[in-house]
Amino acid sequence: MNIWLLIAMMALVTYLPRYLPMALAGRVRLPAPLGQALDFVPIAVLTAIIAQGALVRGGAVDFSLGNLHALAALAAFGAALLWRRLFVTIAVGLGCFVLLRLLL
Amino acid sequence: MHSRSKNMALGALETLPLVVAAFPFGLVFGALAQGIGLRFAEALGMSAIVFAGASQFIALSLLASAALLPVIVFTVFVVNLRQMLYSANLMHHTGHWPQPLRALLAFWLTDETFAVVTDRLNRHPGEPGLRWFYLGSALFMYCFWQLATVLGYLLGERVPGLANWGLDVAMIVAFIGIVVPALRRRADWACGATAFAAALLTHDWPHQSGLLCASLLAIAVGMWASRVGQA
Numbered sequence: 001m002n003i004w005l006l007i008a009m010m011a012l013v014t015y016l017p018r019y020l021p022m023a024l025a026g027r028v029r030l031p032a033p034l035g036q037a038l039d040f041v042p043i044a045v046l047t048a049i050i051a052q053g054a055l056v057r058g059g060a061v062d063f064s065l066g067n068l069h070a071l072a073a074l075a076a077f078g079a080a081l082l083w084r085r086l087f088v089t090i091a092v093g094l095g096c097f098v099l100l101r102l103l104l
Numbered sequence: 105m106h107s108r109s110k111n112m113a114l115g116a117l118e119t120l121p122l123v124v125a126a127f128p129f130g131l132v133f134g135a136l137a138q139g140i141g142l143r144f145a146e147a148l149g150m151s152a153i154v155f156a157g158a159s160q161f162i163a164l165s166l167l168a169s170a171a172l173l174p175v176i177v178f179t180v181f182v183v184n185l186r187q188m189l190y191s192a193n194l195m196h197h198t199g200h201w202p203q204p205l206r207a208l209l210a211f212w213l214t215d216e217t218f219a220v221v222t223d224r225l226n227r228h229p230g231e232p233g234l235r236w237f238y239l240g241s242a243l244f245m246y247c248f249w250q251l252a253t254v255l256g257y258l259l260g261e262r263v264p265g266l267a268n269w270g271l272d273v274a275m276i277v278a279f280i281g282i283v284v285p286a287l288r289r290r291a292d293w294a295c296g297a298t299a300f301a302a303a304l305l306t307h308d309w310p311h312q313s314g315l316l317c318a319s320l321l322a323i324a325v326g327m328w329a330s331r332v333g334q335a
Contacts, residue, residue, distance in 0.1 A: 001173055003146045007153055009173070010163060013181035014156045017188035019210035026199030030192075036330070037323050038193040040295045042222055043286055044322035045186045046215070046279045047296045048303035048315050053276040056307045069273050076277035080284035086121040089284070093277025097270070 068104070072097035111233035115220065115240030122216040123248045125278030126157065128271035130249050133160055134256020135266040140168045144257055151253040155246060156214065157275075158183050162312070183312050186319065190218040197225060201235060209235065212242030219282045226286070290333055295326030 030038075054073035055061050062070070076093030083089070130151070137147035142164075150160055159180045166176045190213055198206055220241050224234070259266055287293050299322035306314025 001167070003142065004149070006163065006167075006173055006176060007146070007150050009177045010150070010159060010180050011153045013177055014154050014159050014184050014187070015211060017181075017184045018191050018213040019207060021188060021191035021195055022198050022206045022210050022213075023203065025195035025201075025206070030195065033327070035196065037327055038189065038195075040292075040323040040326040041189045041193045041319070042219065043283055043292055043295050044299045044319040044326065045189060045315075046219075046283045047299035048318040048322065049215075050276055050279050050283065051300040051303035051318075052307050052315065053272065053279075055304055059308070061304050061307060069270065069276065072273050073276055073280060076280040077284065080281050084285045086278070086281040089281030090121055090125055090274070090277050093280065094274055097273050097277075101270070 066104075068097055068100050071100060107233055108236045111236035112240030112243075115237035115242075116244035118220045118223070118237075119216060119241040119244050121281070122219065122278055123245060125274040126216060126245070127248060127252045128274045129157055130252025131256035131259065132266070132269075132271050133157070133164070134253040134258075135260030135263075136161070136164050136256075137253075138257045138260035140164055142167075147257050148250065148253055151250055155212070155249065156180075156184065156187070157249075158312075179312075182316065185316055187213055189319070190215075194218075194221070197234060205235060209238055209242065212238075212246055214242075214245060215279070216245050217241045223282070223286075289330065291326045291330035294329035295322045298322040298325040 050073065054070045055063065055067070057067055057069065065071070072093045075096040076089050079092035080089040133151070134147055137150070138144075142150075150163070154160060154163075162179055162183055163176055166179060171179075191210060194213075198209075201209075217238065221234070221238055224231070224237060256266070283296065287296055299318050302318035302321050303315060306318055308314070309317070
């Protein structure tokens with residue numbers, strides 16, 4: 001396969017969804033319910049990514065205690081609820097992950 | 105001029121924790137690209153021209169499984185539909201930007217920059233200088249993504265198995281750090297819980313379509329919950 005052709009096509013199908021809505025901004029008015037729906041986008045999309053990233057390991061959902069990604073995510077969740085600081089959340093989550101890897 | 109550079113610096117600063125979290129992800133990308141036999145220029149070219157973490161990883165895994173070009177391109181397109189939701193979300197705030205500026209800034213629309221831009225819009229609605237804030241965040245993210253790709257590629261040649269260290273966990277905890285403070289109303293929690301459960305139930309759907317369906321369902325539940333809450 002020609003990798004540069006692949007890169008060019010990937011760039012196109014990545015760029016268009018990023019640009020098209022912004023290009024139309026101001027020219028089309030979104031109906032109010034649609035605007036309201038879009039307010040939920042960050043929570044909906046990022047939570048879906050988190051769920052799969054933390055709990056899907058090797059193609060299957062893994063709720064076991066051996067799933068370090070899930071344990072680190074749980075620690076990060078606790079830290080985020082307590083302190084609400086991005087840096088602290090990342091530090092606690094990563095620290096927990098590294099510690100568990102070294103211990104287990 | 106002063107507020108331009110100030111806003112750009114602020115955008116970069118607020119993106120810093122996310123850059124820290126995305127960096128290992130970029131390292132893994134570089135190492136994986138090296139591992140499946142991409143040339144250095146091709147790996148860096150993908151990061152520089154496509155600039156989308158999820159798309160790049162999917163392309164690599166499909167390349168490794170010898171998928172056909174149209175299959176890879178279609179999959180990348182489906183995965184990027186969530187960026188379309190981001191772009192639509194920003195429509196309110198970009199309507200008065202000149203078109204060339206939108207065309208440029210849209211190229212750098214990532215999970216990370218979207219997250220810090222929405223965070224700023226939540227905390228300081230209507231504050232001027234958003235475009236410079238966005239640009240600062242985007243350029244910072246872009247430069248470090250290229251750097252991570254280069255380092256990952258070089259490390260991949262020397263450190264075997266780097267791609268299997270589980271460095272992707274950094275991205276997950278970073279997203280947790282973004283989402284949790286955004287959970288304010290009951291409807292937000294309903295939306296998040298739905299996204300979580302639905303993403304797990306649909307994880308084996310093809311082309312990551314489960315991710316998109318779970319998001320759409322969660323948005324619907326969030327809207328329904330906010331209606332019920334008002335009534």
